[in-house]
Amino acid sequence: MVQTRSIRFSLCYTDAMKTSLKIYTFAFALCALGAVLPANAVLTQQPLYASGEGGYSSYRIPSLLVTKTGTVLAFCEGRKEGMSDTGNIDLLVKRSEDHGDTWSAQKVVWDDKDNTCGNPCPVLDRDTGILWLLMTWNRGDDPEKNIIAQTSKDTRRVFVSSSADDGRTWGSPQEITVAAKQESWSWYATGPGAGIQLTQGVHAGRLVIPCDHIEKDTEHYYSHIIYSDDHGATWQLGGSTPRGKVNECEVVELRGGRLLLNMRNYDRSRRYRQVAFSDDGGITWTGQRFDKTLIEPICQASIRSMGDRILFSNPADTKKRINMCVRQSFDEGSTWSVLHILHPGPSAYSSLALLADGRAACFYERGNKQPYETITLARFTLPVVTAVMPGCDTP
Numbered sequence: 001m002v003q004t005r006s007i008r009f010s011l012c013y014t015d016a017m018k019t020s021l022k023i024y025t026f027a028f029a030l031c032a033l034g035a036v037l038p039a040n041a042v043l044t045q046q047p048l049y050a051s052g053e054g055g056y057s058s059y060r061i062p063s064l065l066v067t068k069t070g071t072v073l074a075f076c077e078g079r080k081e082g083m084s085d086t087g088n089i090d091l092l093v094k095r096s097e098d099h100g101d102t103w104s105a106q107k108v109v110w111d112d113k114d115n116t117c118g119n120p121c122p123v124l125d126r127d128t129g130i131l132w133l134l135m136t137w138n139r140g141d142d143p144e145k146n147i148i149a150q151t152s153k154d155t156r157r158v159f160v161s162s163s164a165d166d167g168r169t170w171g172s173p174q175e176i177t178v179a180a181k182q183e184s185w186s187w188y189a190t191g192p193g194a195g196i197q198l199t200q201g202v203h204a205g206r207l208v209i210p211c212d213h214i215e216k217d218t219e220h221y222y223s224h225i226i227y228s229d230d231h232g233a234t235w236q237l238g239g240s241t242p243r244g245k246v247n248e249c250e251v252v253e254l255r256g257g258r259l260l261l262n263m264r265n266y267d268r269s270r271r272y273r274q275v276a277f278s279d280d281g282g283i284t285w286t287g288q289r290f291d292k293t294l295i296e297p298i299c300q301a302s303i304r305s306m307g308d309r310i311l312f313s314n315p316a317d318t319k320k321r322i323n324m325c326v327r328q329s330f331d332e333g334s335t336w337s338v339l340h341i342l343h344p345g346p347s348a349y350s351s352l353a354l355l356a357d358g359r360a361a362c363f364y365e366r367g368n369k370q371p372y373e374t375i376t377l378a379r380f381t382l383p384v385v386t387a388v389m390p391g392c393d394t395p
Contacts, residue, residue, distance in 0.1 A: 042381070043379070043380045044378070045376055045377070046377050047374035048374075048375055056078035057079055059077065060365065062350060062365060063193055064361060064363040065122040066355060067124060067131060068126060071166050074095075075092065075093045077120070078108075087114070088114045091110040093170075094106050095107075110173050115138065117137055119190045120133060120190075120192055123207050125232060126197055128231050132207060132232045133161045135159045135173060139152070155186065156181075156187055156188040159176065160235065179226075179235050181237070182237070185215060185216065186219075188211065189213075190211050191209070193351050196251055201281070209227070211249075212224065221245055222240045223241045224237070224239060224240040225261070239278065242285060246264060248264040249261050253305060254332045260275060262274075262301065263275065265290070272290040272296065273290070274289065275290075276288040295316055296318070297318060297320050299314060299315055299348055300350070301314030306354050309329060312352075313327075313362050315371075323343075324362075325342070326339045326360075343376075345367070345368060346367045347364055359381055360380055361379045364376060
């Protein structure tokens with residue numbers, strides 16, 4: 001049983017956690033608007049994976065998914081030999097059938113001896129209830145730099161597994177590299193995080209997985225998607241971003257089936273996330289730009305629709321992986337306000353999900369001295385907000 005720690009929920013902080021006076025000013029403004037937080041509005045945080053425990057030196061790359069029955073699945077990479085992205089890495093999962101209160105022991109989804117099995121990116125097919133898990137593989141002795149330089153013994157490959165029993169068991173991973181990756185690409189990554197199933201428009205039902213790749217000739221970074229229109233039976237390559245210097249990404253559906261791709265940015269002169277849009281289910285992407293509200297130190301992030309709003313999480317700092325921040329948007333990502341600072345200290349990758357009990361969850365890398373000490377699950381009530389809140393200004 002994992003111990004749960006509860007702390008008082010605060011609706012909005014400034015990113016710098018500035019002064020108590022500003023918090024009091026905001027509280028007064030909140031009351032003046034008549035917005036009232038639920039009596040049980042609390043934040044709970046619990047470490048699900050801790051480095052050095054369970055037979056692994058470290059755990060990284062969190063991914064969270066809620067099944068059709070409400071079961072919560074917490075995926076990650078179990079790294080045998082340290083924190084390196086290369087080496088003996090297994091893909092793991094824990095299950096919770098009570099909205100994250102208690103958890104099963106960790107289970108190995110994929111272990112290919114000394115090789116690297118990782119980058120979990122699951123998606124739920126709500127029509128069938130089947131869970132699809134997209135992953136990547138490379139030899140454990142092929143570091144990323146060698147794969148990019150084309151001096152590696154093998155290359156980065158794409159695989160998919162599935163579960164028809166709510167994540168209790170998983171099928172043998174099947175390779176889909178030929179369908180999902182162009183021959184002119186070297187490095188490749190699925191997610192990490194989670195995919196989505198479209199609910200609106202002519203592409204309703206489509207399963208969409210955010211991915212990224214590097215071109216062999218130019219070594220330029222791009223984001224792209226892969227998709228399935230036959231409930232996971234086959235997968236196809238979708239469109240890539242029009243401009244480079246982006247990689248790890250997640251996707252969210254907007255009104256009318258329009259897609260927003262939110263991407264890690266490698267333009268080191270501008271420490272903001274990049275975004276792009278698709279009106280054809282991910283086949284083409286346009287409008288690529290910087291979102292200057294969403295600052296980042298070059299790191300993965302998560303974005304997820306929560307019904308009446310979109311949530312976004314990342315380490316909100318321009319230099320270091322610190323200050324895990326959850327933001328919310330009520331206008332499809334045009335503007336953002338700070339919902340909560342989960343951890344002002346070292347923090348890195350994250351994955352958001354909407355729990356079946358109506359709470360939101362953020363599964364994120366967290367530590368005291370460095371971000372990779374634990375992968376922690378934060379759960380919190382989504383406050384009812386009927387007006388734009390002062391005091392939630394962006395940094």
